[in-house]
Amino acid sequence: MTVTTDQDRYRILGELMIDSRLDAAGARRPLTPVPTHLMPAPDQGPITELPSPAPPRATLDEVLPGRVAVRDYGPEPITAAELSAIFAAAETMDAESWPGERDAGVRLEFFCATWRVTGVGTGLYRYLPGRDALRRVASLPTGQEAADLVIQTEFAQAAALLVITGNLAGSLDRHGSHGHRLLLSRAGAAGHAAWLAALRLRLAGTVFAGLLPHVLRERAGADGYHRAPLLAFAVAHPATATAA
Ligand SMILES: Cc1cc2nc3c(=O)[nH]c(=O)nc-3n(C[C@H](O)[C@H](O)[C@H](O)COP(=O)(O)O)c2cc1C
DSSP: OOOOSHHHHHHHHHHHHHHHHHHHHHHTSOOOOOOGGGSOOOOOOOEEEOOOOOOOSSOHHHHGGGOOOOOOBOSOOEEHHHHHHHHHHHHHHHHHHOHHHHHTTOOEEEEEEESSEETBOSEEEEEEGGGTEEEEEEOOOOGGGGGGGBSSGGGGGSSEEEEEEEOHHHHHHHHTTHHHHHHHHHHHHHHHHHHHHHHHTTOEEEEEOOBOHHHHHHHHOOOSSSSEEEEEEEEEOBOOOOOO
């Protein structure tokens, strides 16, 4: 469709508003649990138990003023306990903020690509929140080849990437198109909770959304509908500045 005049623009805006009113009307219908056929496919793979979450090393007040997106990472590994704390923060944020959605079957899932995590081999894992463990779902390349997994190659230099996916099919079934917005809000809250937990461990990183859909489709069964990639968080030790 070619949009040439202001009249065209007003017409399209009007149609969008009708859509959003229908959406709001749809959202007022009784909310039902997500049917089984809209659930993400089960996965399988060996389990790696995670240690208890590492306790924070700084208060939120101490780290918040210095919060900045970091895309340049140091080579030191992070620990499995630090990864555990980052997952726990994301999981707790979603569990405490959207219990009704989760009870109805609309879950966020947390995956991680790990390259430098002490005690966790390089690979792609899904976090199992009930038992503080990781299920290995795929292998991952290292070195130069890891850069093929991401749009911005610097993120392949992180120690780990937390990837948040959600059940878009289930959320749309419950809420109409508002379901997509709701999932994005949930992923944003969980991703930022992970980021703040990392900062309190004196780690660095950034949230980002530039994920390559085919990588997660092939390796994590993320078909974009039953399991839709939403947001990611890259974490590592910050690169130490070298004197000029
Ligand atoms: C929804 C969302 C998506 C983002 N996607 C990317 C991305 O694909 N690549 C990237 O480098 N940063 C991404 N970012 C991070 C922002 O670029 C970053 O927050 C911005 O550079 C502001 O920097 P600051 O957070 O240090 O203030 C994203 C942030 C949000 C909230």
